[in-house]
Amino acid sequence: MEKFVKHEGLVAPLDRANVDTDQIIPKQFLKSIKRTGFGPNLFDEWRYLDEGYPGQDNDARPKNPDFVLNQPVYQGATILLARRNFGCGSSREHAPWALMDFGFRAVIAPSFADIFYNNCFKNGLLPIVLSEEQMEELFQAEAANPGLRLTVDLEAQQVRTPEGKAYDFDIDEFRKHCLLNGLDEIGLTLQEADTIRAYEERRRAREPWVFAEHANH
Amino acid sequence: MAGKTLYDKLWDAHLVAQREDGSALIYIDRHIIHEVTSPQAFEGLRLAGRQPWRTGAAVATIDHNVPTTPFKSAADITDETSRIQVQTLQDNTREFGITEFGIGDVRQGIVHVMAPEQGAVVPGMTVVCGDSHTSTNGALACLAHGIGTSEVEHVLATQTLVAKKMKNMQVKVEGDLGPGVTAKDVVLHIIGVIGTAGGTGHAIEFAGSAIRSLSLEGRMTVCNMAIEAGARAGMVAVDDVTVDYVKGRPMAPSGEQWAQAEAYWRTLVSDDDARFDTVVEIDAADISPQVSWGTSPEMVVAVNASLPDPQAENDEVKRSGMLRAYEYMGLKPGIKVGDIPVDRVFIGSCTNSRIEDLRAAADVAKGRKKADSVKQVLVVPGSGLVKKQAEQEGLDKIFIEAGFEWREPGCSMCLAMNPDRLQPGEHCASTSNRNFEGRQGNGGRTHLVSPAMAAAAAVAGHFVDVRELG
Ligand code: SF4
Numbered sequence: 001m002e003k004f005v006k007h008e009g010l011v012a013p014l015d016r017a018n019v020d021t022d023q024i025i026p027k028q029f030l031k032s033i034k035r036t037g038f039g040p041n042l043f044d045e046w047r048y049l050d051e052g053y054p055g056q057d058n059d060a061r062p063k064n065p066d067f068v069l070n071q072p073v074y075q076g077a078t079i080l081l082a083r084r085n086f087g088c089g090s091s092r093e094h095a096p097w098a099l100m101d102f103g104f105r106a107v108i109a110p111s112f113a114d115i116f117y118n119n120c121f122k123n124g125l126l127p128i129v130l131s132e133e134q135m136e137e138l139f140q141a142e143a144a145n146p147g148l149r150l151t152v153d154l155e156a157q158q159v160r161t162p163e164g165k166a167y168d169f170d171i172d173e174f175r176k177h178c179l180l181n182g183l184d185e186i187g188l189t190l191q192e193a194d195t196i197r198a199y200e201e202r203r204r205a206r207e208p209w210v211f212a213e214h215a216n217h
Numbered sequence: 218m219a220g221k222t223l224y225d226k227l228w229d230a231h232l233v234a235q236r237e238d239g240s241a242l243i244y245i246d247r248h249i250i251h252e253v254t255s256p257q258a259f260e261g262l263r264l265a266g267r268q269p270w271r272t273g274a275a276v277a278t279i280d281h282n283v284p285t286t287p288f289k290s291a292a293d294i295t296d297e298t299s300r301i302q303v304q305t306l307q308d309n310t311r312e313f314g315i316t317e318f319g320i321g322d323v324r325q326g327i328v329h330v331m332a333p334e335q336g337a338v339v340p341g342m343t344v345v346c347g348d349s350h351t352s353t354n355g356a357l358a359c360l361a362h363g364i365g366t367s368e369v370e371h372v373l374a375t376q377t378l379v380a381k382k383m384k385n386m387q388v389k390v391e392g393d394l395g396p397g398v399t400a401k402d403v404v405l406h407i408i409g410v411i412g413t414a415g416g417t418g419h420a421i422e423f424a425g426s427a428i429r430s431l432s433l434e435g436r437m438t439v440c441n442m443a444i445e446a447g448a449r450a451g452m453v454a455v456d457d458v459t460v461d462y463v464k465g466r467p468m469a470p471s472g473e474q475w476a477q478a479e480a481y482w483r484t485l486v487s488d489d490d491a492r493f494d495t496v497v498e499i500d501a502a503d504i505s506p507q508v509s510w511g512t513s514p515e516m517v518v519a520v521n522a523s524l525p526d527p528q529a530e531n532d533e534v535k536r537s538g539m540l541r542a543y544e545y546m547g548l549k550p551g552i553k554v555g556d557i558p559v560d561r562v563f564i565g566s567c568t569n570s571r572i573e574d575l576r577a578a579a580d581v582a583k584g585r586k587k588a589d590s591v592k593q594v595l596v597v598p599g600s601g602l603v604k605k606q607a608e609q610e611g612l613d614k615i616f617i618e619a620g621f622e623w624r625e626p627g628c629s630m631c632l633a634m635n636p637d638r639l640q641p642g643e644h645c646a647s648t649s650n651r652n653f654e655g656r657q658g659n660g661g662r663t664h665l666v667s668p669a670m671a672a673a674a675a676v677a678g679h680f681v682d683v684r685e686l687g
Contacts, residue, residue: 023653092254113414115349123367185371189242200376210342
């Protein structure tokens with residue numbers, strides 16, 4: 001997994017609440033069996049005027065000039081400002097894959113849907129929760145100064161503006177540790193293989209049917 | 218010390234290790250796999266040279282991509298990417314020795330219909346699948362929720378999940394449900410009350426006399442949409458209905474083990490003195506048949522109501538969401554639900570494609586005909602076994618006589634990954650669970666309803682109160 005320590009980058013504002021995973025990456029693109037290549041179809045229905053399908057030449061498609069990520073000032077954005085309940089909907093991990101593949105490293109919002117929030121960490125994308133008021137301040141700061149850049153400092157758990165205004169955020173210690181070190185969670189868990197086996201033995205004694213092998217299935 | 222909730226009990230029983238930072242390792246009893254969210258997980262295993270921890274814990278099937286017209290092998294799937302996913306699942310399950318109910322197997326179907334039907338899910342289990350509607354299985358007093366693809370890989374490799382305990386929420390629906398009011402209306406009403414983020418961070422236990430009066434299939438419909446209420450997991454405590462449902466299913470315990478299992482399962486209820494972080498109480502008498510009008514499941518009203526006025530909404534974010542939804546749906550505040558035209562109807566999905574759902578739709582369709590203005594009515598059973606049962610009961614004939622189309626099992630128009638989809642601007646009465654923009658096809662307009670309400674809309678050509686059909 002890609003490490004995340006500190007990141008300075010261009011901010012793009014997505015001023016809508018309840019952005020769901022169908023909007024982040026429409027379902028026709030879930031058919032890929034790979035983890036990469038989703039970036040060009042991030043927010044597909046908003047970014048393009050035609051209907052997207054896999055395997056298209058996305059450069060040749062008509063773009064929606066009003067959509068934020070199509071505006072020249074936001075080219076190369078790596079930090080997304082979003083509204084409440086970002087990432088609601090399905091459990092598809094394609095959503096963080098698409099955001100990462102597009103170039104985003106952090107999403108800042110007042111709240112996230114649970115599964116999406118989880119999925120971000122597994123892929124080195126940092127979801128940051130700030131209060132509604134703080135988000136409003138950031139949206140306004142960005143509107144007053146398009147092209148705004150922010151620094152996200154995971155070590156210090158802070159989002160900082162160029163003027164030095166700092167917003168503290170909370171993050172779970174374990175997730176922070178994994179992100180800072182780019183640790184593979186499966187490898188970490190397998191260090192506890194003996195504990196898992198011991199647990200299995202206890203359960204097997206109590207609920208043997210859970211471990212039944214079904215010949216004809 | 219306060220007693221434990223059902224969720225507390227399930228959590229404690231599966232705790233492998235508690236970490237200092239509040240996260241924990243929990244054991245996963247049943248892992249259900251489908252073709253869309255698993256390829257990258259198997260690829261990850263292969264790249265790391267890892268093997269599944271316990272292959273017997275997993276069971277796979279294909280659902281999202283399968284055509285609902287008859288086909289014999291993966292090669293018959295015309296859409297190339299769909300074919301690749303279906304083929305890839307078959308290859309992966311064979312390589313790693315995992316059971317798959319694949320093409321042509323009568324047990325194939327939507328993951329959340331297939332698993333309980335097979336008894337692959339029994340009370341007291343932890344159940345995960347790379348699919349958010351895994352919450353459906355909570356109807357069997359399981360801790361069941363969706364996971365992402367990295368977690369699919371993690372569960373395959375370690376049989377555990379790194380998780381954090383959620384908060385406890387109880388949604389209590391007390392009283393008698395009126396005639397024509399179904400499980401789907403109950404859950405849509407709940408979401409209308411608490412909102413799509415109402416359950417965020419919580420595991421919801423659905424309780425109260427109205428929930429207990431539902432069949433196990435009805436409870437699945439309710440738990441299915443826990444995710445639309447913002448909660449990863451929904452559940453219902455064990456009672457006779459639960460135990461009766463499980464008995465005799467192919468993968469359920471039998472013989473001596475049955476008695477042992479049943480005795481344990483009977484303890485899977487919240488203690489009387491258990492404490493919930495959040496409690497929501499709903500009067501069953503307040504629930505009418507529901508119709509969603511917007512692009513979020515919380516945008517829902519009673520069938521005999523008018524569409525809400527955004528100007529009356531004080532929350533600015535909500536108001537702008539409503540305005541956007543009106544624009545997308547091509548509707549105006551104040552119009553009556555009954556004035557919304559219906560172009561297509563979809564009866565199916567993991568919310569409402571079990572036998573009772575099909576019976577409810579057939580009850581309405583019987584002796585009636587699809588309205589001429591309705592272009593298509595799709596009836597898509599949740600699994601091969603549901604299809605077979607429906608045909609034994611003659612439901613297929615009722616549908617066909619009414620001008621409905623009787624299809625092969627799969628997700629179908631719930632998310633339009635296969636050829637079943639809406640055209641831009643079309644309104645669809647759908648028994649599925651999500652009315653997001655473009656969910657059923659680019660530009661399509663989804664209205665979530667119960668199976669009976671969907672069939673009634675098919676017959677009338679617009680939404681009607683199923684209670685007034687007679
Ligand atoms: S029926 Fe719909 S909601 Fe259910 S698993 Fe399939 S696509 Fe998902």
